[in-house]
Amino acid sequence: MDWNGLRVHFIGIGGSGMSGIARIVAARGGKVSGSDYHDSSILNSLRTIGIEVSTEHDAKNIASLRPGTDIVVRSSAVAENNVEIVAA
Structure with a gap:
């Protein structure tokens, strides 16, 4: 799949x-962002390669992506009623 610009x-x-x-999507040219509940060394390492990361789940994270977000991916660890899932 061509991720360039997605x-x-x-x-x-x-x-x-x-x-x-x-990381793979970003390396293949995708414009990646994400959110998680807690800051961590993993999130810091993602930031160093240009991935925008929020340390809170908030509907504004989804609203700020519009227009133009092509794909929203949810971890199985995130509940279906998560505010970002609902906003998406």
Whole structure:
């Protein structure tokens, strides 16, 4: 898949699986952003490669992505009633 220029937002980006996928998408040209509940060394490492990360789940994180977000990815650790999922 051609990720170049696609805007992808990861909800629950701080886990080992989601952060790894986010890195791959970014390396292949995707414009990646994400959110997680707690700051961590994983989130800091994502920031160093240009991924925008929020340390709170808030509907404004989704609203700020419009227009233009192509894909929203949810970690299985994030509940379906999460405010960002509902806003998406």
